[in-house]
Amino acid sequence: MDISSYVLLSHEQALRRRLDVAANNMANMSTVGFKREQPVFREFVEPSRDAAVDAARNTSFVLDFGAIHDTAAGSFQPTGNPLDFMIEGPGYVAVETPEGETAYTRAGFVKVLESGDLATAGGQRILGEGGNPINVPPDQQGQLTLGADGSVIGPDGPLGRIALTVFDDERAVNPRGDGLMTGDGARELPAAETKLKAGGVEGSNVQAIVETTSMVEILRAYQTSMRMSEALNDMRKSAIDKLGRAS
Template identity: 35%
Template sequence: MDKALYVAMTGARATLQAQGTVSHNLANADTAGFKAALANTEAFPVRGPGYASRTAALHIDQGFDARVGAQQVTGNPLDVSLQADRWLAVQAPDGEQAYTRAGNLSLTPNGQLVTAGGHPLLDPQGNPITLPPHQSLDIGQDGTISIVPLGEGAATMAVVGRIKVVAAGQEQLTRGLDGLMRQADPQQPLAQAPGAVMATGALEQSNVDAAGALVQMIQLQRQFEMQVKVISRGDDNAQSANTLLRLSGG
């Protein structure tokens, strides 16, 4: 009976972990450029002495949903929407290079270009981008940044930098605990994406299906309740069996 209890327990644990993934997706349903996390379970045979009759449930991380989210036109020159499989290169809190599709950019008081999360954008050389004082700014489709300096006319617009945008498929990236993507294989650096990589004045929304996620939460809750009942029934059966053994021994 203890075997059934342990198997049901692993299923309940995997269900709780899946609920955590779905909750995280729902919390980011309004986060620009967010990619829904995917989770699943797989059978895991329990190894050890004796007959191989036990199979536990194991929660596995299946990466993220790479589909492009809905587009929202904002007209803000600092909002960018990336083409499919294109990622902005940013500086992560640990100083390493990471990637995001969150295109709602902003400028700090000292002119540094950052994401909504405060992560500095990088240029093709891997340096944080800082812009000089200007009266207007334009980000081209290839990521080039042009400004009109303070006190100058539109004819004096000059290119002052370029945003690093890399090309990477779903299998080349893994999500970190800080929500940023990183290379799945550090030995294979991601290259600068050529040509038009973005549109300005628009934002990519989260690709989380909020209604579908809510339905999934309900299904997982019912599944968890069923697994808890199996554990409870197994415990009741074990107590009944122990009682019968004591009576027969008496």
């Protein structure tokens, strides 16, 4: 396989990665708190001293550099539950996984466990300020309200505060595959910088028309790459035929 085939192969691998990301975005159009992903690529230049002309001395390949999240807000979807919330602005809610680890989510469905702890719809305990769970006494359950700063307020006053966690570099946030995120370099926001809208959740920010258009562009780019590959094969066959006749 010559260098041109390797270049085309790297391009087609990048297109496959783009298609996987676009398909995953489409599959999560109805996932609460989901942020669409965008693949990031970088150029890898391979120098060659054996090129026939100077213009061919550097060969550019496509390398997958990961994916970033589109941080644009999704739409507010009312639920009727006064504890459900939408995060207005950046940030994630820290939760405790069954393995005892800390994960993050923007899905704002909230329920009260039998133990009295606040939890997500999946049953993961929500961690408040300082990484501590928020517990609601049995006689105050069903009488709770949620403040804009994340304060969980019962009839007798505040019971705790849902804290938001931010990451200075969103590239440090990675999906686990179960609707939760993991990340390094987390920083807890103070109450003054926390903004929650109670009574509903944040919908996915995926736009069907954008992802559909992206898929069409990927398909056309792949077809172009295939035509180039076929043209190169025809050139090789023609060269071999001419060499055979010359010998």
